[in-house]
Amino acid sequence: MTNTWIIAVDPAVSTLVELGRTIGGTVTAVVVGNAVVKGVDALVRIPLAEGTPAEAASPAVAAAVAAEPGDVVLAGNKPAERVLAGAVAALKKLPVLYGLKKAGAGTAELSRFGGIAVETCAFESAVVAVIDGGVEPEGEAPNELTGPAQFQAATVTSVDKREVAQVNLTAAKRIVAAGRGFKAKEDLQLAEDLAATLEAEVACSRPLAEGSEWMPRDRYVGISGQQVSPELYVALGISGQIQHTAGMQDSKTVVVINNDEKAPIFAGADYAVVGDLYEVLPALTQALK
Ligand SMILES: Cc1cc2nc3c(=O)[nH]c(=O)nc-3n(C[C@H](O)[C@H](O)[C@H](O)COP(=O)(O)OP(=O)(O)OC[C@H]3O[C@@H](n4cnc5c(N)ncnc54)[C@H](O)[C@@H]3O)c2cc1C
Incomplete structure (x- = not known):
């Protein structure tokens, strides 16, 4: 046994x-x-x-x-x-x-x-x-x-707690993920609006967290980031390189918005919108409200 x-x-x-x-x-x-x-x-x-x-x-x-x-x-x-x-x-x-x-x-x-x-x-x-x-x-x-009381000699002498928002993407039921299709950091508000409407966590592809630093590193999904398996994964302006999809391929329902109909991310999509996220997102968020 x-x-x-x-x-x-x-x-x-x-x-x-x-x-x-x-x-x-x-x-x-x-x-x-x-x-x-x-x-x-x-x-x-x-x-x-x-x-x-x-x-x-x-x-x-x-x-x-x-x-x-x-x-x-x-x-x-x-x-x-x-x-x-x-x-x-x-x-x-x-x-x-x-x-x-x-x-x-x-x-x-x-x-x-x-x-x-x-x-x-x-x-x-x-x-x-x-x-x-x-x-x-x-x-x-x-x-x-x-259990037994056997400890190494160590004591916490001070705690300097930073106010950093913690996210547990691995436990999230819904995720809205942003990629390099977003042209500016401020534009991520469009993803945040959709996420708020869906009661979803916001995540991203690696370039938005490493390189541009638009989002914290614990928010990026993929082979070297978080491995997630939500009920709903909405990929916005993400091309679908294997290093990204390896982290979200266990998602139950995948919605993709991308302006390139040949983007590899569409291969794993349950619902696909070929279009400009700057046009599609405001309309989608409004429709879901
Ligand atoms: C060792 C290694 C590990 C890596 N690990 C990870 C990882 O863990 N996670 C990860 O994500 N990446 C990882 N990467 C990077 C990965 O290879 C890709 O470079 C990255 O995933 C691409 O991010 P992206 O899809 O956001 O950007 P891009 O590949 O640039 O794709 C942007 C997409 O947005 C679309 N787009 C552009 N404008 C619009 C618009 N207006 N409307 C709609 N769509 C638009 C484009 O058609 C394109 O498909 C790793 C790479 C290496 C070498």
């Missing part, structure tokens, strides 16, 4: 729980701090003293994760969780799998090249993998055990 262990600081671990359910054994969350994680079979909590960073709990997490050969240890793709996953792998001498999509008894499917290839691998020991966490899972709160 392959069991799943989830290392969590942030409670948004729905995709980890879902993956654990497809694997089939028990799903145990090892939670550092106060997060409430539902929908798992068991929870081992490692309380954090005031001022102790979650990363300092790596010895406790490694001791609490009683993974047997063949088990899968998952962590969400967040800074503290990545550190804890790496520390657990190092302390327990376990391999780390990158791009895990599916796992079963001693085998795993790994996404490669941003999702355009799948690699299958076999393993005998337990393995550690980091995947995007999703949202907070629903379900019953499990019975809790308290």
Whole structure:
């Protein structure tokens, strides 16, 4: 029986729980701090003293994760969780799998090249993998055990918090994405208006975030950006290079607006508008209001 262990600081671990359910054994969350994680079979909590960073709990997490050969240890793709996953792998001498999509008894499917290839691998020991966490899972709160109190000596001495808007594109149900078809930063208001009408998050292709810096880097979709799978993805002035489409090809419904009928993005479109986004967008947003 392959069991799943989830290392969590942030409670948004729905995709980890879902993956654990497809694997089939028990799903145990090892939670550092106060997060409430539902929908798992068991929870081992490692309380954090005031001022102790979650990363300092790596010895406790490694001791609490009683993974047997063949088990899968998952962590969400967040800074503290990545550190804890790496520390657990190092302390327990376990391999780390990158791009895990599916796992079963001693085998795993790994996404490669941003999702355009799948690699299958076999393993005998337990393995550690980091995947995007999703949202907070629903379900019953499990019975809790308290984990060992083993910490590295580290203390947070000050916090300088910046007011930066955080976006979780991987959990977004609707996304409006802007590309280089926009001629000026101010014109992105057209995408924002459509997104507000659709209650969607705004995203972009890489050139708008790296190079022009019109949008923050956590907003770009693709092989080196965010991997998203919303119910609705609206691509505005995006050509559809594979480095972009690899990040949104799991979207359920794709709407494309582009003035070049030969743009590759149209190949994956469910609804296509060949036209100038400067004309189409105001009319579309108005019609949807
Ligand atoms: C190693 C590597 C990694 C990369 N990773 C990523 C990644 O993660 N994500 C990513 O997005 N890119 C990535 N890229 C870049 C990628 O190759 C493309 O260059 C990029 O996706 C193109 O962005 P774009 O579609 O917005 O721009 P363009 O390719 O310039 O396309 C603009 C589109 O807008 C259309 N258009 C122009 N004017 C209008 C108008 N008025 N109305 C409607 N349509 C209009 C044009 O017809 C065109 O199709 C990567 C590249 C490399 C080399």
